[in-house]
Amino acid sequence: MVSFEEASELAKNFSKKPSDSEFLEFYGLFKQATVGDVNIDKPGVLDLKKKAMYEAWSSHKGLSKDAAKEAYIKVYQKYAPKYA
Numbered sequence: 001m002v003s004f005e006e007a008s009e010l011a012k013n014f015s016k017k018p019s020d021s022e023f024l025e026f027y028g029l030f031k032q033a034t035v036g037d038v039n040i041d042k043p044g045v046l047d048l049k050k051k052a053m054y055e056a057w058s059s060h061k062g063l064s065k066d067a068a069k070e071a072y073i074k075v076y077q078k079y080a081p082k083y084a
Contacts (some may be wrong), residue, residue: 004033004069007076014083020052025075028056033068037061 002010011026018026031038038058043050060068 002073002076004072007073010084011076011082014079018079018083022079024052026072026079027053028058028060029068029072031057031073032063033065033070033072036065044082054074 008030018021021061038054038061040054042058043054045051063071
């Protein structure tokens, strides 16, 4: 099984770009695993990209860093065959 660090490095180097929703799945779990609960102000309604990223991270509020790392690895394993 790959570690969180390995999975995050491998995901950065996918040969194809994941869809926006798949990217947000990775992003939210990565931020929760490395920072913890969201600690920034919610972006304005007109900044759609930053708002989507904020919401992806915020959706994991309360999840421990270790649980987020495990979930990230599972997401990596789910998408690796498609994008590696």
